[in-house]
Amino acid sequence: MDAMQECLAHAALALRPDPRLNVSEWADAHRYLSQTASGEPGPWRTERTPYLREIMDCLSPSSPVEKTVFMKGAQIGGTEAGNNWIGYVIHHAPGPMLAVQPTVEMAKRWSKQRIASLIDSTPVLRERVKEARSRDSGNTVQSKEFPGGILVMTGANSAVGLRSMPVRYLFLDEVDAYDFDVDGEGDPVSLASQRTITFGNRKIFLVSTPTIQGLSRIELEYEQSDRRRWWVYCPSNRVWSGTNLDPSTFQ
Ligand SMILES: Nc1ncnc2c1ncn2[C@@H]1O[C@H](COP(=O)(O)OP(=O)(O)OP(=O)(O)O)[C@@H](O)[C@H]1O
Ligand SMILES: [Mg+2]
Secondary structure, eight states: HHHHHHOOOOHHHHHHHSSSSSSSHHHOOOOOOOOOOOOOOOOOOOGGHHHHHHHHHHHSTTTTOOOEEEEOOTSHHHHHHHHHHHHHHHHHHHOEEEESSHHHHHHHIIIIIIHHHHHHHHHHHHSOOOOSSSSOOBBBSEEEEEEEEEEEETTTHHHHHHHHOOSSSSESSSSGGGGOOOSOOOHHHHHHHHHTTTTTTEEEEEEEEEOSSOOHHHOOOOOOTTTTOOOOOOTTTTOOOOOOOGGGOOO
């Protein structure tokens, strides 16, 4: 492909309308969990973690939801939901995306361990993100270029990283571990969110295990949301867990 053809191919991808497939369907169709990155290697099955379905589908372009807040317990798939979204964006809805971990070091580790494996073990992504070794591949630890978009990975402790570019998609992982002020420039969540304001079709995904009640960022965001919960039946007490509960609603 010559330079002009490549340029036209990129433009065609960027202008393509967003597909109807949503993020959970995409993960079921394309995602493979590798042995190095997961305790349960093999094809991704949303059925295994059904509480992630609605969350992931709010991240799909077909959903009108702009901000999705996931307050959660430890190790239940919060980061994987975001990783599936990243895969979807690269494959089906390309655009500029910023993904934030608490520190730059953590972002680099996550990129090397999880994002590299997401791309390597998913053929439709491998086709779109060139290998890091090829010259001018646009593929480094902190940034992955793909036709029609780019994924930049940074830490909430780097003001420069947080305001590096305008973004349509913003993935803020483990927000309760972010400092309240970054490099004297204020709140890292606000700083990153400002990057999205020029996109009418932006999406923001905040994920975290809550820390201290009353001081927790994710709790505050959850309180400002429509406060959906995933109810779990407790067989020994014969009740649905959670507060404000009217069991008849769920039986
Ligand atoms: N649907 C799934 N099928 C198989 N494995 C899964 C699924 N969802 C999550 N996992 C696995 O569970 C583990 C925890 O997932 P993940 O790291 O996304 O959780 P987390 O909620 O972000 O955890 P933490 O609290 O440490 O941030 C990973 O090894 C992941 O691959
Ligand atoms: Mg996580």
